[in-house]
Amino acid sequence: MTYQIPSALIEEANGAALPAHEDDYGALARRLARRGIAIEPITAAVSAFAVAVPTWGVGTGGTRFARFPGPGEPRGIFEKLEDCATIHRLTRATPTCSPHLPWDKVTDYSELRERAAALGIGFDAVNSNTFQDQSDQALSYKFGSLAHTDKAVRAQAVAHNLECIEIGRKLGSKALTVWIADGSNFPGQSSLTRAFDVYLEAMAEVYAGLPDDWRVFIEHKIHEPAFYSTVISDWGTSLMAAEALGPKAACLVDLGHHAPNVNIEQIVARLVRAGRLAGFHFNDSNYGDDDLDSGSADPFRLFRVFYELVDAAARKAPGFDPAYMLDQSHNVTDPIESLMSSASEVQRAYAQALAVDRAALTAAQEANDVMGAHQIYKAGYLTDVSPILAEARRRSGGALDPLGVYRASGYRARKVEERPPVAGSSSGIV
Numbered sequence: 001m002t003y004q005i006p007s008a009l010i011e012e013a014n015g016a017a018l019p020a021h022e023d024d025y026g027a028l029a030r031r032l033a034r035r036g037i038a039i040e041p042i043t044a045a046v047s048a049f050a051v052a053v054p055t056w057g058v059g060t061g062g063t064r065f066a067r068f069p070g071p072g073e074p075r076g077i078f079e080k081l082e083d084c085a086t087i088h089r090l091t092r093a094t095p096t097c098s099p100h101l102p103w104d105k106v107t108d109y110s111e112l113r114e115r116a117a118a119l120g121i122g123f124d125a126v127n128s129n130t131f132q133d134q135s136d137q138a139l140s141y142k143f144g145s146l147a148h149t150d151k152a153v154r155a156q157a158v159a160h161n162l163e164c165i166e167i168g169r170k171l172g173s174k175a176l177t178v179w180i181a182d183g184s185n186f187p188g189q190s191s192l193t194r195a196f197d198v199y200l201e202a203m204a205e206v207y208a209g210l211p212d213d214w215r216v217f218i219e220h221k222i223h224e225p226a227f228y229s230t231v232i233s234d235w236g237t238s239l240m241a242a243e244a245l246g247p248k249a250a251c252l253v254d255l256g257h258h259a260p261n262v263n264i265e266q267i268v269a270r271l272v273r274a275g276r277l278a279g280f281h282f283n284d285s286n287y288g289d290d291d292l293d294s295g296s297a298d299p300f301r302l303f304r305v306f307y308e309l310v311d312a313a314a315r316k317a318p319g320f321d322p323a324y325m326l327d328q329s330h331n332v333t334d335p336i337e338s339l340m341s342s343a344s345e346v347q348r349a350y351a352q353a354l355a356v357d358r359a360a361l362t363a364a365q366e367a368n369d370v371m372g373a374h375q376i377y378k379a380g381y382l383t384d385v386s387p388i389l390a391e392a393r394r395r396s397g398g399a400l401d402p403l404g405v406y407r408a409s410g411y412r413a414r415k416v417e418e419r420p421p422v423a424g425s426s427s428g429i430v
């Protein structure tokens with residue numbers, strides 16, 4: 001039996017921190033009440049909110065220059081699941097993981113599903129990978145996959161996506177996320193029109209393989225690894241593709257995949273309006289697809305996105321059912337610490353958005369009270385909702401202070417003993 005953080009440790013730490021926490025929670029409740037906002041519905045909503053952990057995120061990431069492996073890294077999907085379970089155990093915010101194939105391939109998927117269930121973890125959207133070549137692969141993706149000029153390469157990429165659906169079915173997943181690296185590095189290198197046409201043709205075959213209760217998430221990205229054009233470059237292209245494919249297709253927003261300074265929350269509002277918002281890959285960025293921890297660089301942007309989500313849910317926008325996933329690369333931190341903190345930052349943005357007085361905001365907007373509207377909106381962001389997040393965790397058996405308990409447990413040191421490095425092991429993402 002491998003080491004898991006004992007419940008007793010969580011209870012003991014919670015007991016010690018409880019008086020101060022209750023004081024803070026009570027003070028916040030009174031403060032919100034003065035603004036006409038009840039704390040309990042926010043705490044209940046945060047408790048019910050979940051975000052999936054990417055299986056590739058529990059290994060140390062890297063850049064195109066280097067990867068500096070961390071100690072006690074998971075050496076395969078079973079150990080990745082253990083780390084995902086640890087994150088959920090302490091935060092109670094991450095009951096599912098989002099697997100990436102073929103990185104997470106195994107021979108027995110019922111065993112994988114059972115092991116995950118025993119650890120209290122389920123499976124969210126399955127991610128396909130046609131952006132790398134695998135050793136057993138017949139044709140190369142160097143010049144593209146689903147949008148390759150050669151039909152045989154496209155067929156290979158279609159077959160991989162169909163296999164991902166099959167594996168996902170065995171794991172209890174209900175969605176396939178498709179991000180392709182296809183694009184070009186030189187003006188004139190490829191036909192901007194033909195590349196999109198053949199992509200749609202190939203994706204129609206993937207779409208045809210979706211079970212009735214499945215969805216396909218199309219993930220756009222403006223650049224990288226292609227630096228002149230990408231085939232699925234932006235939300236407009238993604239929406240065109242989703243509409244061409246059918247009702248089971250929707251657009252996934254990775255926060256790092258946009259032009260600098262783009263108004264992401266407006267994209268979110270438009271996709272909600274079109275009934276095509278698939279969900280998110282949360283992360284943060286300063287420059288490009290930096291894959292920094294969610295809410296670490298620009299927490300106000302995360303809040304702005306969540307305001308649109310809260311607004312859409314309150315309006316009961318048709319077809320609004322986004323899937324929430326993290327997608328980050330942890331190059332210099334312990335990935336478990338980063339993922340716990342990120343799950344909490346995503347919940348924080350949600351709670352802050354819920355702390356906006358929507359009726360007052362609508363009235364101010366309608367009256368063209370510019371500064372009034374801005375202050376009402378900003379008041380949500382300026383609310384320190386930390387006691388709500390802690391209370392939501394405590395009520396579901398998690399830790400008031402996940403990072404403190406994680407560090408006190410010595411989990412990583414135990415994993416260093418249990419997981420001696422294996423030659424060639426990799427976290428997958430660079």
Ligand code: PSV
Nearest residue numbers: 127179219254281289327429
């Ligand atoms: C691409 O940058 C991406 O955001 C896609 O979601 C991939 O599946 C993921 O990163 C992992 O490489």
Ligand code: MN
Nearest residue numbers: 219254281327
């Ligand atoms: Mn992504």
